[in-house]
Amino acid sequence: MTDRRGAGTSCGYGAPKAYILWQSAVAFFFFFATVFLVTPQPAHAQSYTFNTVQVEGNQRIETATILARMGIERGKPVSAGELNDAYQRLLDSGVFETVELTPRGNTLVVAVSEYPTINRISFEGNRRVKDEVLQEAIGSQSRRVFTPEQAEKDANLVAEIYSAQGRVAATVVPRIIRRSENRVDLVFEISEGTTIEIERVSFVGNRAFSDRRLRQVLETKQANILRTFLRSDTFIADRIEFDKQVLRDFYLSRGYVDFRVNSANVEFTRERDAFFLVMDVTEGQQFKFGRITTVSEIPGVDAAIYQNALKVKPGVVYSPSLVENSIARLERLGLKQGVDFLRVEPRIKRNNRDLTLDVEFALTKGPRIFVERIDIEGNTTTLDRVIRRQFDSVEGDPFNPREIRQSAERIRALGFFATADVETREGSSPSQVIVDVDVEEQPTGSLSLGGSYSISDGFGVAVGLQESNFLGRGQTLGLTLSTAQEAEQYVINFSEPYLLGRRLRFDIGTGLATQNSNFSSYDVKRVFFNPALTFSTGELSSVQFRYNWQDSEMKGRSNEVNGAVISSEIAQGKRTTSLLGISYTYDSRLGGLNPNAGVLFEVGVDAAGLGGDNEFIKTSGRVIGQTRVLNEEVTLRATLEAGALSWTGNDFSRTIDRYLLGPNTFRGFEPAGLGPRDLSGGQDDAIGGNYYWVTRFEADFPLGLPEELGLRGGVFYDVGNLWDLSDVNTAGGNIVGADGSVRHVLGLSLLWTTGFGPLRFNFSKALKKESFDKEQSFDLTIQANF
Incomplete structure (x- = not known):
């Protein structure tokens, strides 16, 4: 190592003493200097005192308003932090684009640049949504201060409106046009884009129900070939969330208590012009009701009475709605028995071994509120x-x-x-x-236009005006005008659902109806007046009392010859009917214990003779039972319908008083195409019968075609009879079929659900009929509202 030393110096221990003292002093100096520099020294906050505050650049905002907003008082010390707070308060006011605070001695100069005011707001490029709707959605307003942040928020709000309509590709760009006096026009340039459709809806994890069945539950639909009339096949994010809930409700109502939707993924197709919706679900096991018991925790309340009131039985598929209905039933019973503050608490015990849920309804005392x-x-x-x-x-x-x-x-x-x-x-x-x-x-009035077609009446147009909250009283007032090639009807209806403040429904209808008979050479004209009272007798049943007054006439056509029976009935001229009727209805198809099966039962009796010309008793009944099988994809339905007319007057009944069966009652035949007929005078007149019964069996099922076509198939079998001409003036007539005979019809149906209404095509073949019957092998029914 090389050691560099100065002349006359030495690093040994024998160095001169003066030199050592000098070296120690230098080291001591550097030590204290270092300590002084490293040790923190107290900082003194800077403060200002302003005798004058000068504001520059403000045009609309008063100087006094700016000074009040700043909160700085003249002549008082102001720290740098307080000065920064004043600066921030001016920016936060939202009316200044820039703010500068500059101290100049005892004067504070405040330089501001105000945001412009909005002169007018306009929308460009919007065709699907009106300006009024967009204006209500945004926060910017004319004669208010413009801020870029609010304009961006408004652009997003407008884009969300389009997204809710399935136009997720819509873009909205806010732009300003400078005007004089620091004003701007705010323009939202809108590119609406096209609606993005849902090309395919599929499910992962479902075993109990097919994709086809689950798609029927969802509000979101796959793209349809008639999508001009369909708006539920566009992608709307909120609708997907709704679909998750209805899917859960669907499974829960069928006993799948562990069901959950794991995810709902929406992905673009490869062409990025449509979406795929895939729902990943976990079904779990289906549970049924096990033991159902009722316990009372209220002294003096007998649980056995409440147990007997329950309708749910063990073995029924579990459904939360059935539990809710049972609770409501027990609470209503408690009110009838004077048990105040009764609360029914369901206690559910799960049995995984036999997949049942035991339910114990505990009667408890709620708080005195x-x-x-x-x-x-x-x-x-x-x-x-x-x-x-x-x-x-x-x-x-x-x-x-x-x-x-x-x-x-x-x-x-x-x-x-x-x-x-x-x-x-x-x-x-x-x-x-x-x-x-x-x-x-919201508006409660409606105008409806409809079109229809049937074999019996031909093409028709219907116009309806209805106000469902007439004068704010909850009443319904409606006017219906319908006209077809062979039938016209003009009706005024009025309904009061709470007559005298009770749950007693009052309906009244009056009108004029004309029909040109296409199965005989006469026309029918009716004027009618029909008031009715309906009240509930149970959760699923109701009773109706009605009165019917009717003035009817059979009118012959000029230059046309009628048979003996029809001629005698035309000769009776106008006849009035005044009758009282009662009917009972029980319908469990929607509110029953089984969501997939139900029964409709109707029976009614009408007695005429309280004034008027006609005297008779007419009884009718109908029973419909339906169920869904094969994972609810096939619907089976059986209907039994019957009627009996007992004429008690001294005169004769007419064809329009008796039963005439048409395609809606008995398929495979023309309107009034089966039953008794009069062949006199070379004519072939259907004259109806006093008794009839018809049994219809039908099933509809998927055809395996793409669902977006909306096509389903069906098969039906109808069997029935129409007979008896008691109290009919058959003098001079050539009557056939009065004793009746059972007819059998087998047929196929094609059901097409379109965007403008349901279409039904029936192809039928009579397996057994009479030679004088009028068979109809094809029937088409169209009904549409537009």
Whole structure:
């Protein structure tokens, strides 16, 4: 190692003493200098004192307003932090594009640049959505301050409106046009794009139900060949979320309590012009009801009485709605027995071994809370009483949360309101609640145009005007005008669902109907007046009392000859009928225990003779049973229908008073194409019969074709009879078929669900008929609303 030293110096221990002292002093100096530099020194905050604040650049905003917003007082010390806070307050006001604060001695200069005001707002490129709808959605308004942030938010809101219509490719660009006096025109340039359709909806993980069956549940549909009339095949994100819920409800109502939707993936097709929707689900096992018991935890309440009121039985497929219905049934029973604050608590025990759920309904005492009042807001047209009558509770009644929820559903089901929110809050005391009903009304009037076609009446057009909330009273007033080639009808209907404030429905209809008979040479003209009262006798049953007054006439056609029977009936001229009737209906097809099976039972009796010309008793009945099999893809239906006319007057009945069977009742024959006929005078007149019965068996099923075609197949078998001409003036007639005979018809159907209405094609063959019957091997029915 090389050691560099200066002349006359040495690094040994024998160095001169002065030199050592000098070296120590230098080291001491550097040590204290380092300590001084490293040790933090206290900082002194900078402060300002302004005697004058000068504002520059403001045009619309007053100087005093700016100074008040800053919060800086003249002559008082202001720190740098307070000065920064003042700067931030001016920016946060949202009216300045730039702000600069510059201290100049005792003067603070505030330089601002104001945002322009919006002169006008316009939309360009929008054809699918009106300007008024878009204007209501955005936050920017004319004569308000323009900010780029708000304009961007508004552009996103407009894009969301288009996305909700399936136009996810829509783009919205906000632009400004500078005007004088610091004003701008705000223009939203819109490129609407095209709707993106759902090309395919498929499922992963489903075993109990096929993709075809599950697609019927969803609101989202696959693209249809008639998509001009279909809007449910476009991609809408909110609809996918709704579909998840309805799919869950579908499975839960069929006992799949562990069902869940794992994911709902939406992917572009390779061409990026459509979507694939794939739902990944886990079904789990199907559970049924096991033991169903009722226990009472309220002294003096007998659980056996409530147990006997239950309709659900073991072995029935489990459904949450059946549990809810049972709870509501027991709570209503408690009200009838005077048990206040009754709460029914379902306690469910799971049995994985036999896949059953034991349900124990515990009768408990709820808290002593009363309804203080019901407040209704938002109804400008609808009367308060129309909303209040949807509640079973009134002020002062015990509070029942379940009943309030059911009342809310009934309010929404009225169809009078776009939104209906029902909430509760604490009242004047903890033992009181106030029910708040907030509604937003929507139009309740409608104009409908319809077209139809049938073999019996030909082509027709129908025009309907209806107001379902007439004068805000919840009443329905309707006018129907329909005309076909062979039939016309003009009817006025009125309905009051709560007559005298009770759940008693009152209907009345009056009108004029004419029909040109295409199976005989006469026309029919009717004027009628039909009031009726209907009330519920149970959850699934109802009874109707009705009165019917009718003035009817059979009129012959000029230059046409009629048989002896029809001629004698035409000669009777106008005849009036005044009758009272009663009917009973039970229908479990929608609200029964089994969502896939149900029964409709109807029976009625009409007695004429309370004035008028005609006297008779007419009895009719109908039973329909239907079910779905093979994973609910095939629908089986059986119908038994019958009627009997007993003429009690001294005169003769007419053809229009008796039963005439047509394609809607007995397929395979022309209108009035089977039954008794009069062949006198070279004519072939259908004259009907006093008794009939018809049994129809039918099934409809998928054809295995792409679902977007909307085609299903069907097969049917009809058998029945029409007979008896008692109290008929058959003098001079050549009558055949009066004793009747059983007819058999076998047929195939093609059902086509289109965007403008259902079409049904029936192809039939009579296996057994009479020689005088009028067979019809093809029948087409079209009905559409547009």
